[in-house]
Amino acid sequence: MRRYYDRTLMLFALALFALPRTILAQDEKPVAPVGRSYALTNATIIQAPGRKIEKGTVVMKDGLITAVGTNISIPADAITIKGDSLYVYAGFIDGLSRAGVTKPKEEKQEKPKDPGNPPAERAGITPQNDVRNWLNPNDKSLEELRNLGFTVSQVVPYGNFLPGSGAIVLLGGKSSDDMVLVNNSALYSELSGAMGGVYPGTVMAVMAKWRELYKNASLNKSYAATYASNKNGITRPVSDRILEAFYPVIDQRMPVLFKSERVMETQRVFTLKNDLGFKLTIADVKEGWPIINKIKSSDARVFLSLDLPDDAKKDDKKDDKKGAKKDSTKTDAKKSDVKKEKTSFDLEKESLEKRKKESIGLYTSQASAFNKAGIEFGFSAASAKTKDIQANLRRMITAGLSEDAALAALTTSPAKLLNLSDRLGTVDKGMMANLVVSDKPYFNEKAKVRYVFVDGTLYKIEAPKDAKKTDAKPAVARGTWTYTTKTSQGSGGGKIVIKEDNGTYSGKITPSAGKDADLKSVIVDGASLSFSYDSNSGGKVDVSVKIEGDSFDGKVSAGQDGNYSIKATRDPKSN
Amino acid sequence: MKKIQLISGLIAAFICALTIHISAQNPKAKYGTFALTNATVETVTKGTIKNATVVISNGKITAVGENTPAPQGAEIIDCKGLFIFPGMIDGGTNLGLSEIGSDARTQDFNELGDIIPQMKALTAVNPNATAIPITRVSGVTTALASPAGDMYAGTAALINLHGYTPEQMFAGFEGVVLNYPRSGRRGGFDRRTEEEVKKANDAAIKRLNDVWERAVQYHKVDSATKGKDMGYYPEMIAMLPVVRGERALLVEVNAEKDIRAALKWVAEKKIAKVIFTGMAEGWRVTDELVKAKVPVIAGGVLELPSRDYDRYDQAYANAGMMQKAGVKVAIRSQETGNQNYRNLPYHAGFAVAYGMDKMEALKAITIVPAEIFGVADKIGSIEVGKTANLFVCDGDPFETKTQVKNVFIGGWQMPMVSRQTELYNEFLKREPGATK
């Protein structure tokens, strides 16, 4: 996925699959766009759940939607995209994830001398931290989510107890600051303790510490106010960044955002809310149905998880495939079953399977249950695998969630819950130009996202490679590859030589600026190739790519140096 | 290092001193001819006899019956209103091999190594372990002192709970302990991935088979050469009687899947003498157990069900379900951590409360383990000619409140004291009390 500011956009629809390789292989420096004006014509526009325009046009300029409807005159400077047979929705909004957030390197920390009183950082108490410090517009995770139609995420720093404040970001931008829509959107927290035997190690200690921090913040804040009103004659209050981070929460200006997947976790979060009285958002909720009334009667804002347990049926299918031969014996067994009485163990297994299926059903129908209970909710992608998200949405719909309600939970509801309704969530004049365009209605099983607009910038989604190909024989990886990388700091490149000896791979990377390094754990699985090496700075670099013919394309994770993309072509003679 | 030795020496001396101090006050066991009269005798093998006399002489039961006269010179113990039962046998303990659960220095049941059948429990049995009198005054007279550990953990020995050397205590059975490899996780703390668990199990099974094949090979060579010029292979020497069917293999196994695998394994290897122990999920495999005719030492009974969806009383019902299905079942207590083998009758009692036939439960802690261990000619019931291992009590031996009045082991009348009774006597009415 790359950005296109290209004149070829005029012919975009036609050129979708036929982009000449020469262009792809060209230097990656983006060509400056002609303008920031687009017209998407003759498409089915779902402005909001329940509001549809057939054969309509959306006009965007400078990151805003300037016109929506039929009979719209297309401005002369607009790049037109023919939307015939396409479906246009407001860009989706994710309530909690770490898309685009760089994970700090995990360092092995020594146990402090007094594990009962570790430094705040070690204890996981860094509410003063700001997720903006770790944003990376080139992070692969950001692109993955965007490819599904998400345009905005509420993102938070890594960590477990009080990692810092989150931000609402656009899933794309020139720089980390460019991505930020709302900073300090919430104080993020998780009810999980510090690792390695230091305080607070358990959930109960985390909760105790939460209360203590909050109360001291309240005390400090009010004393600071006393001092500010008249500084004469009283001791100056000492600055405390940790406690000060709670001030906007105490003032109800900022909510506390808790990840609370499990039903018990959610209840514990409510316990804290009720004790302390802060504004609460719960996100990535997976087991909310048993306490749906409790959630409803609270004023907490809710984001349900897009993660679902695997469907039981899926497993069955797998078995069937494996045991195609067994099928005949299976039917035989069935015949004899009629005569034979079921043993208590058969009945036990049946009941276990039934209960498991029911259990999966409860997870799958959670969104529907919330909808029926009249709780407004959004979704969060925090723990969902991106490849499963579309299928999971369809499973929720099959389990009773209406398509309109599903769309609301992706657009209008999260916009409202994040106080962004004036800008996001619908396809209306004046809203931000965040759109998702699919080739079939989005919830259709065969629907593919074709374009995503984020803040008026167009992202074209490459058609996913034919899945069948991955099942094929391992791709040929050996050869001499010339690669280019694109990082936030600029482009790079060099050569990679991969050798194969009876299925065992080895190789060497020669960056054009830097020293050689041997490749480690070179693995070829289907069309996937992965390997790692030690960079010149000493850090470990992981590379994983997909090979297609004589080219590959993929990503590089280089620890603190961030994630970036890599492309390469092979010297055809070297294979 | 020296310092530590000195300290542990001092501690040992301290403990010894204390033991000596207490035992100095202890009445001794008494040997001779006894006539236990007017008792209700539960022979286990030959029915219940009321108003009966049991005569003990030269360590043996010499007479049992209604109108049996007391021999001349016999010490007469009037058991009017009392009951006589055969001494109970606990088929799963570490008695004599452990003093304090958390102190490795006092534990002798867990040697290093995974293939160590040559490690003999009998060697390490401490005849003066504190738990021994505590156990026997409750009517448990015989116990399997069993090593624990990895795969082939050692050789267990059946001991009577009286004597001053291991030989004096030995009750005539030894068996090699095999902890059959577990295919599942070890518990909630086991965080291995499914793949890792499987891999570990595969490796263990391979090792199990390799060892067995080696033992069979050793047996062949040893037979062919009549043992001449064989090198010193201690593990193989210890395995030899098992391969030859002269000594039992005690297979500790609990999960359904593992029980099935173990049944298959012993059949494949044609192992002649096999006893399955533990058997928490034996109730799931009763048909196969009956077919294989493998005797079982089940327990402990007072356990949680092994699966979260099992019926709440599944562990209590397990032994009874196996027995009803036709499996030969003995019950053990397995209370190793807190040395509470005295609770053996309660394990049997709970099995009864949750479905086992009462007589079968009594057999499961007397004659059945004796049969399983091949010592039913000596112990396990009250019959003339058998070793005088028995106890006298004032009621149903499973009932919690029942008081054991007298215990005989090998014809010796046991003093009815233990450290726990001594502490009771000293502290019930402490002197001085709160004020001196």
Added chain:
Amino acid sequence: MKKIFILFSLAACATWTFAQDKGNVLIKNGTVLTVTKGTLTETDVLVKDGKIAQIGKNIAAPQGVKTIDATGLFVMPGIIDAHSHIAIDGINEATSPVTAEVAEGDVVNPLQVQIYRALGGGVTAVHAMHGSANAIGGQCETLKLRYGTFDGDAMKMEGAPRTIKFALGENPTRVHGTGNGIVPRTRMGVEFVIRKSFSDAKKYMEDWDAYNQNKLVKGFRGAPPVYNLRLETLAEILKGNIIIHCHSYRADEIFMLLKVCKDFGIKRLVFQHVNEGFKVAPELAAYGAMASVFSDWWAYKFEVYYSTAYNATILTKNGVVTSINSDDAEMMRHLYHEAAKTQKYGQLSDEEALSLITINPAKQLGIDARTGSLEVGKDADIAIFKNHPLSIYGVPQFTIVDGIVRFDRAADPADMRLMVDPKQNIDEPATILSEKGRDNCMDGTEFLFTETDKK
């Protein structure tokens, strides 16, 4: 400052009031073991709205009230386990020798199937305790076994006094002294840690009192002391608002804590395990301290080597309010049998033995006005047995909490899980066998030890 506290307490009041389920039931014609008022044969017990409304003969069933025919059965108060670790997520905050601020009440987990299994043993209430890794551990929670709820708060016994775990001897010295190289490593250190904590709490209390006093003066603008939840909790102990439940084994350490409590004016004190309590029974009785013991556990570590199964009897005969507890999810299912062992070891009467698992633990938890015996006006927490509960053949048939039948031996299905793991591997279940003789109090400290000395 005051304002803030008012705000906090308002917030606390705003918590949901949960509609506790309360049931109505008539138990007909049973042998009623009231524990405090003798044994009544062929007697009925009428429960209305979760309370015992009437005990007598030939009570007519009010319309629509379910009747349980208890002919030939024994009806006793629901069993109370004064030492348990079920229904909570997390037992030890083992990182510090003093963690008074943490509370098991925050991590109640009503979904554990162990709760149902305890009901199967006639248990209706448990004291869900923090572990024994710390000299001063966390606060405990008294729970009623209202199995079926998903709401942790609904498990809490409303109005039960606050309690806290203390621990003496090997566990805290091993975890902190041996494990982390910080005081305490000895029983001397344990005493010091407790005395210092109480002293700090006293100072803290005085600081806050002074601040609050000053605030009454018009124009006062001073800085508040730093809020410390740990000292705040310890101060509540000094004020008599929290009952200490102290894990202890040896007579000397028990005596030590008696003296410390005396010095700080603390009266509400229950010793847990207290294996050598029998040695200082007169002192315990004189102080009014209570004891919650194992029936017969010993030998699992050095400090329980000189134990005796006659402990409960000696304590009882010396006038100490004594209970028998489990500290174990399996043993808690047959506390009636554990109580019966006092009839083997010391020949206690039926009433004395039953008191050990009903009214006495209720006293120790400060809930004896509401539970622990069958009396009109008390909570309808009842266990109905086939055969006498002190008999080995006693089998609980029904267990009733607040008048609601939560366990019905004949009617309940085998699988009683409230939530089913949607990823459960049905074909290859993980077999988890319990380990007997283990000190459950040390859960959550495994990372500190090697395999061999985990017990």
